[in-house]
Amino acid sequence: MEKKVKIIISTIFQNGGEATRALEMAKIIRKHQPNDYRAEIIFLSHSSPFEKIAREEGFEVCTIEPKAKFANFHDDFKTRFGELIGDYDVAKEYLESEIAIYKRLKPDIVLHGFYPIAGIAKRMITPHIPSIAFLPLPLTENYLDEIKAFPDELPMARLPKWLQKFVIKSIPRKMMLKNPALRHSVIAQAAFDLGWDKSQPLRGTFDMLRSENYLINDFPFFYKKENYEGNFLFTGAIYSETISKENNDPEIIKWLLADNKRKKVFCTLGTSGDKHHLIEVIKVFNEGEGKQWSAIILSPPAICDLEEAKKYVKNSNVYITNQFVNAKEINEKADVVICHGGQGTLQTAITSRTPLVGIATQPEQQINLEHLSEFGMAERISYWNWKATYIRKKVSKILSHTTYKEKAETLNKLSQTIPTKQLIGERVWDIIKNLSL
Known part of the structure; x- marks a missing residue:
């Protein structure tokens, strides 16, 4: 029965x-x-x-x-x-x-x-x-033994990482x-x-x-x-491809098929970021080395109006959209991803073997990004350092060192087991x- x-x-x-x-x-x-x-x-x-x-x-x-x-x-x-x-x-x-x-x-x-x-x-x-x-x-309570850094929102988070680890280890469980x-x-x-x-x-x-x-x-x-x-x-990690679709936007297709020597950057901050975070990402491509890169930037309506976001663009190789996209396909073509620390977004980068620069907008995102940073496939930026010049510097670092890509490929293989x-x-x-x- x-x-x-x-x-x-x-x-x-x-x-x-x-x-x-x-x-x-x-x-x-x-x-x-x-x-x-x-x-x-x-x-x-x-x-x-x-x-x-x-x-x-x-x-x-x-x-x-x-x-x-x-x-x-x-x-x-x-x-x-x-x-x-x-x-x-x-x-x-x-x-x-x-x-x-x-x-x-x-x-x-x-x-x-x-x-x-x-x-x-x-x-x-x-x-x-x-x-x-x-x-x-x-x-659960035992997870406290895994914590190595203070949440970005606390003043103690500005201490050097080695000192944060030392201080955290000395704090009694009841205090934690x-x-x-x-x-x-x-x-x-x-x-x-x-x-x-x-x-x-x-x-x-x-x-x-x-x-x-x-x-x-x-x-x-x-x-x-x-x-x-x-x-x-x-x-x-699990993530759903349910909302993904075939990328039929002509601008995205052009970006995916481009065979020029420009480095490709995909920017996705989800709905957990804010307008300031998004605008700083757009500015990455307006000056210096960033002008030589091409980018697709997602601008969710919940974060910033599309037309307002476009006003900050000064690079013809940058395309901003507020539509759902097939993120995995774009990740696979990107040299670097700029993103938040949400698990689905990070997992998409891992399965695509793409290194990333990330910001944590919630405490759990900080931990996710710390894991990938320690593994060697990511650079995490604290929210007070989330400025175009610093983001550009981190993207450039990843593009200049092949070890990030190699670590991303290693983590991808581990995840498949x-x-x-x-x-x-x-x-x-x-x-x-x-x-x-």
């Missing part, structure tokens, strides 16, 4: 990285579905351009209140340092809505990304809802847990006011994302795997088979 299982996937569905990771997770689960099971997979959304993509892929989407008002989720959340949601009323409304939809849909299991609202709501339901957290990092980057106190207060059991800790990120099972979507060789329990599975989709599919269905359906 066929067993039915209802799966809810909850992420910040407005965010490109979270949404595309979630879509890939859903496709993997469906592909590995045993013959005697039938999965009903439902995405939760507060209104997102990715809803259409999810439906086209054959999944259900449940759009819930409050509806997103802005293209960038940070604006809806009123995000500030250490507070994913910086406004109490917003946090409470999102949490109430999440709890209500769980009660109405009665899922057998919840899969959630880096989204404390989902991590908290699932544990405020009776009866208990089993869960799997799919995260870009192993976000009070790191302001981890607190999310606004969300915690909303949870307490809605009935969170105060006997259960809710001190910050680790508690809020607590789950019975974790799928860590990153390469295992970047971590001390022995520090993590058996419910942590390092799967390798990890059967990511198989690991995820088998683990998820092993967990589901042990549920009382």
